[in-house]
Amino acid sequence: MLSPRDDEGPSSVVLFNNAENVQLQDTHIAVTIGNNNTNQNIVINPKSKWDPIELLLHYCALDGLVDSKERYDPPKCAPETREAILRxxxxxxxxxxxxxxxLWLYGSAGAGKSAxxxxIAETFRREETLLANFFFSRGAGASGRSNGDRLIPTLIYQLQLNLPETRSFIKKxxxxxxxxxxxxxxxxxxxxFCSALDQFSIRRWFRDLSGKQSRLIILDGWDxxxxKEVQCDLLRIIADTTASMSMPLRFIIASRPEAHIRHTFDIHPSLxxxxxxxxxxxxxxxxxxxIFKFVRTKFRNILETHPLRQHLDPSWPSDQVVELLVAKSSPQFIFASTAMNYISFANDRPDVRLNAIITMAENPPEDPDEAPLENIDxxxxxxxxGVNSKHRSNVWTILGIIHLASRKGFTVPTPSPLFFEELLGVPPGTVDIMLIPLLSVISLxxxxxxxIKSLHASLFDFLLDSHxxxxMAINLALAHLRLLEYYGHRVLKSFKPNFYKGVLQHDVFLGDLEAKCRPSIEHITTSALIALEYTSIELVDLPSFDIKLPPPEIPDRHPTLQAVELIELVFSCLVKHGTEQMRIPGLFNNSSRIRFCRSFAFRME
Incomplete structure (x- = not known):
């Protein structure tokens, strides 16, 4: 029985006085006060109802919003540029x-769509008339910005934020x-989305607020x-469901002029x-x-803020040089943006870098009909x-894995300097040193x-097209093989392998390794199989491999045994299906498999 403290009167109860580390949840305590039979029910931490908005958040990709940390320092129109089109x-x-x-805003890579x-998004947000926005990015797979299934939940989440009156409808x-x-x-x-807006719009106060209502939705990077099927499906859905809404909305869809997007705009009845x-x-x-104003502004900033500005003539650069850069850029901002990033690098003289760009630009393109594309290429x-020759192999591996990290259905660790230092076995800071020559096109x-991120979506279009x-084209096979080696080592270092006549044997030590092995096993399987797809000169149809771990509940099967058998199965598939399709003959034949596995054994000794 719990008694009241004498100095607090008959109705005061002290529970667990001077107790430490006491946690009670969903608990009912009956307290008897004095000698009477009156009980007080005390409920501690009653379980609250689950929050529908919290559940909604699990399906969103908030990194795609205009002001997200993921999109730090996004491209935007420089002052006094694009004034007519913005108006x-x-x-x-x-x-x-x-x-x-x-409004379908389209143009080739680097035309300035995202800027x-x-x-526009920042302008309407300041006026509190931006209803929702989303910036797709195929270079941000881990954050969900390339996943079309996350678009509509993210729009719904923004709807209840920017029009709080819709929140109750959505939660209900x-x-x-x-x-x-x-x-x-x-x-x-x-x-x-549409039902919440419709129910909101018929409220009596809608007439009073109609002149102020948020109604612009900006969707950038649609391509x-x-x-592609999801792109077209989303276009049709948005067009069909918003056609008869009580509250008129405005959508900006920004993309490259891809054929399937153009076709959807051309033929769909609601479009x-x-x-x-x-x-x-x-x-x-x-x-x-x-572009001229942009280039001039950037040069002015260099003259005012660059660490080596004291070595620059106040009249630098000449009007002729600026005109040449503008001519090479038009109509694509990406050339001017990339060139100015290169010139303004803090650890080199801008005039020297500008001269290098001009020397390159003064040579005419090989094909005049392809001048805009050839200029950026x-x-x-x-x-x-400019990449150091001794770092080239590692740099191209890094770039390949950065691209793989953005691909749907293929999960690798965050492509960070820390991960690449572990992958490549190099000291801290080495990855940054390797990538310094590329800071005009990537962001550390x-x-x-x-x-590590690419500054332009078109960068990997260039690197993956050997023509x-x-x-300088990326060979994704090498990136996959490096991942295969990395994940293979993570699995194999968990047990002690021995080799006899080319057959992998094993001595199993005690201990539950399943939690440690299983993530690596899944990665090595994915890496091994996808490596086949990208090592052929052209994409080929490969057999579908269904490689899965045996159910963990099977008795008397140690996780290490499962790991060994899985690795054997993966390499058997590579030997059976991969040899004829590989650029490097015999890369995955039986002897190379043995050498591959044995290399891990040597590392462990």
């Missing part, structure tokens, strides 16, 4: 109900059926959503009849003026030629655990 887009977004619902979308719908978050994209858009406006940035007459090749993180990048 045009803003006027459309603020127009009446007669203006088209959709325009970022600038999820509480009624939480499986709606795993339903089809069309169901989610109709039952959560960077991983699956024609005046519902779509199109702006082709490759035909923007003001692009040259905008030659700039990329020039930048990559502030911490060793964060991901464009030539001898």
């Amino acid at each position: 045009d887009i803003i006027a459309w977004a603020k127009g009446g109900v007669s203006t088209p619902t959709f 325009i979308c970022q600038t 719908a999820i509480r009624k059926d939480r499986s709606i978050l795993t339903s089809t994209r069309a169901t989610q858009m109709e039952s959560l 960077e959503c991983q699956d 024609n009849n005046g519902t779509v406006r199109r702006i082709n940035l490759d035909e923007d007459q003001d692009a040259r003026v905008a 030659r700039l990329y090749r020039f930048i990559f030629s 993180p502030l911490t060793r655990e964060a991901a 464009r990048s030539r001898d």
Whole structure:
């Protein structure tokens, strides 16, 4: 029985006085006070109802938002650039109900689509009229920014943030059926996003607020959503479900002019009849003026802030040099942006770097019809030629794995300096040194655990196309093989292998290794099988391998035995199906398998 303290009167109860580390949850305590029969029920930490918004968050990709940390220092229009097109887009977004619902903003790689979308998003956010936004990126697979299935939940989450009156509708719908978050994209858009907006819009206060309502939704990098079918499906869903809404919305869809996207805009009934406006940035007459202002601003910043600015003439650079850079850039901002990143590198003289760019740019392209693409390709090749020859193999491996990390369905650790130091077996700081020549096209993180990123989506288009990048093309096979070796070592170092006549034997030591082995086993399987796909000169149809661990509940089967058998099975598949398709003859034959496994044994001795 718990008694009240004498100095606190008959109704005060002290529980667990001077106790430490006491945790009670969902607990009811009956307290008898004095000699009467009155009980007080005390409920400690009652279990609260689950929060539908918290559940919704599990299906979102908030790294794709305009102000996310993942998108730190995003591209945006420089001051006094793209003024005409920005005014045009803003006027459309603020127009009446007669203006088209959709604006398709398209252009080739580096045309400035993301910079325009970022600038528009920031403008409308300041005015509190940005309803939602999402910036796809195929270079950010781990964050979900390339996953089309995360788009609609992310829009729904922003809807209840920016229009709080819709929150109760959304929470009620999820509480009624939480499986709606795993339903089809069309169901989610109709039952959560559109229904919440429709119920909100018929409220009586809508008439009073209609002039202030958020209604612009910006969706950038549409072509960077991983699956083309998903891209088209999302376009159709958004067009169909919003066609008859009470509250008019405006959508900016920004992408490259991919054939499947253009086809969807051309033929889908809800995307024609005046519902779509199109702006082709490759035909923007003001692009040259905008690039000129951008380049001039960047040179002015160099003269004012560069660590070696005292060595620069105040009149540097000449007007002729600026005109040459602008001519090589138009109509693509990416050339000017990449060139200025290269020139402004803090640890070298900007005038020396500018001269190198000019020397490269003054040589005419091999094919005049491909001048815009050839200009950026030659700039990329020039930048990559600065990689130290002794680091080249490792740098190309790093780039290959950065690309693999962005691919849907293929999971590797965060492509951070820390991971690559472990993978390559190099001292801390070495990865940064290797990549310094590429800082105009990639971004090194502030911490060793964060991901290394590409500054331009078009970079890997260049590196993966051997016709464009030539001898600087990435061989993804080498990246896969390096991952295969890495994960294989992680598995094999968990037990002591012995070898006899080319057959892998094993001595099993005691201990439960399943938790340690299983993640590595899954990775080595994926790495080994995908390596086959990318080592052929052209993609080939490969047999489907169904390699899975035996169920862990099988008695008398030690996890290490499972690991050994799995590795044997993987290499058997490689020997059976891979030899004829490999660029390097015999790479995965039986003897190479033995050498591969034996290399791990030597490391362990």
